[in-house]
Amino acid sequence: MAQFDLPLEELVNYSPERIEPPDFDDFWRQSLDEAREQRGPTVLHPVESDLRTLEALDVRFSGYGGQPIRAWLLLPAHRSEPLPTIVEFLGYGGGRGSPLDWLVWASAGYAHFVMDTRGQGSSWLAGDTPDVEPAGSNPQYPGFLTRGILDPRTYYYRRVFVDATMALDAAREHPSVDPARVVVAGTSQGGGIALAAAALDPSVRAALIDVPFLTHFRRALEVTDEAPYSELRHYLAIHRLQEEQVFRTLGYFDGRHFAARASAPALFAVGLEDQVTPPSTVFAAFNAYAGPKQIKVWPYSGHDASEHEHLVEQFHFLDGLGLRTGEQRKLV
Numbered sequence: 001m002a003q004f005d006l007p008l009e010e011l012v013n014y015s016p017e018r019i020e021p022p023d024f025d026d027f028w029r030q031s032l033d034e035a036r037e038q039r040g041p042t043v044l045h046p047v048e049s050d051l052r053t054l055e056a057l058d059v060r061f062s063g064y065g066g067q068p069i070r071a072w073l074l075l076p077a078h079r080s081e082p083l084p085t086i087v088e089f090l091g092y093g094g095g096r097g098s099p100l101d102w103l104v105w106a107s108a109g110y111a112h113f114v115m116d117t118r119g120q121g122s123s124w125l126a127g128d129t130p131d132v133e134p135a136g137s138n139p140q141y142p143g144f145l146t147r148g149i150l151d152p153r154t155y156y157y158r159r160v161f162v163d164a165t166m167a168l169d170a171a172r173e174h175p176s177v178d179p180a181r182v183v184v185a186g187t188s189q190g191g192g193i194a195l196a197a198a199a200l201d202p203s204v205r206a207a208l209i210d211v212p213f214l215t216h217f218r219r220a221l222e223v224t225d226e227a228p229y230s231e232l233r234h235y236l237a238i239h240r241l242q243e244e245q246v247f248r249t250l251g252y253f254d255g256r257h258f259a260a261r262a263s264a265p266a267l268f269a270v271g272l273e274d275q276v277t278p279p280s281t282v283f284a285a286f287n288a289y290a291g292p293k294q295i296k297v298w299p300y301s302g303h304d305a306s307e308h309e310h311l312v313e314q315f316h317f318l319d320g321l322g323l324r325t326g327e328q329r330k331l332v
Contacts, residue, residue: 003272005223005279008297014280015287016216018260021251027152028161028200028252031064035162038066042170044073047099053077054106056099061170063118063163070116070128071167072099074106075176082178084205084323085111087171089164089186089193092144092213092228095121095128108315109324110183113171117189118159119144131159141238145231150245152252157214161253164197168204181205181323184264185314187306188277189213189228192255195285198266199258206321207262208314209285210269210306215255216281217247226275259288267317268295271305 006014021027040062047056055075063069075083086105090096096116105112121127133156137148148154164184172179184201185208186194192214198207213228220229236243251257266289270282286295296313298305318324 003279003299004275005272008272008299011279011283013287014283016219016284018254018256018288019251020257021152021248024252024257031158031162032165032200035062035064035066035166036169038062039166039169040066040068042173044174047072049099051077051099051103054099054103057174059113059170061166063166064159065132067118067132067159068129069118069163069167070096071170072096072102072112072114073171073174074099074102074112074114076106076109076111079176082181083109083111083176084181084183084318085113085171085177086183086185086208087113087115087164087168087197089115089167089184089190089197090117090120090125091187092189093120093123094125097121097125101125104311111171111174111177113167113177115164115167117193118163119147119156131156141231141235143228143231145228146235146246149235149249150242152249155249155253157253160193161196161200164193165200168197168201179203183208183318183323185209187211187269188303191277195255195262196253196258198264198291199261202263204262204264206318206323207264207266207291208317209266210310211271211274211277211303212255212268212282212285213277214253215259215277215285217250217254219284220278220281223278223280224275228276255285256288259285260290262289263291265292265321266294267314268293269298269305269310269313270295271298271301271303273300273302274305276303
């Protein structure tokens with residue numbers, strides 16, 4: 001698929017007006033306060049495996065509403081001090097799978113905390129965390145994007161973004177995790193979750209945000225027919241009188257608004273042929289990002305812009321911040 005969105009020279013300056021809900025900050029402050037009031041203990045169990053250089057732990061921590069969320073924590077088997085830690089959020093439809101699916105970051109000397117996404121995990125990797133929906137949630141188009149969308153309090157991603165922030169708390173509890181060197185990371189849906197987490201937890205040290213989903217919703221509907229944004233289009237085609245209500249809810253979840261509140265050094269990835277998360281929606285979030293930032297543009301990539309070559313870019317980016325040595329360096 002050839003490039004289809006704005007030309008790169010326009011994308012680099014693409015910064016559409018942001019219209020936030022006036023109570024955006026209060027909404028998220030209250031959501032996190034409620035979750036922390038209902039928080040239960042974090043439970044970790046060693047996982048039996050044939051791995052020799054890594055240690056795997058099965059994690060159950062308290063997310064939105066005190067509900068249990070599953071995760072993996074993978075650690076280098078030979079370690080002598082607390083480690084920089086990658087807290088990773090997953091792409092749409094996938095679950096945490098097996099520890100064997102997540103060997104790279106721990107092999108590179110990081111602790112790696114992989115959060116299961118509630119209700120997901122039947123499209124590619126299996127998941128283990130159900131979604132406990134609020135009573136009275138609206139009808140939805142198949143998928144997750146329109147679940148509870150008529151009210152920000154019942155919207156699916158309220159629960160997920162709170163889960164993600166609570167995952168950071170849970171990761172920091174382990175003695176092998178250096179709480180001052182926690183990095184959020186994710187691709188697509190995971191990138192959108194990481195963007196929210198970077199804003200909701202100002203102590204995050206860095207953010208790796210690849211082809212983020214859940215940003216600039218109206219623009220996405222203008223330029224792509226691909227899922228998952230197509231779920232929103234199908235919903236609005238049936239529920240025609242709910243457009244204003246739907247976009248009011250989405251205002252609380254637009255990655256651009258979280259970007260404007262994030263201060264951690266960030267590395268973004270974008271593919272100029274990406275029809276799943278169109279480049280203009282990625283640049284809209286990147287250009288709104290308040291902290292130090294870089295973006296790696298992959299001109300001939302689509303939604304695969306975050307694959308192995310970009311992983312090497314991420315290694316170099318974090319090394320430039322002194323993450324593996326603990327030395328703090330300024331992002332250029």
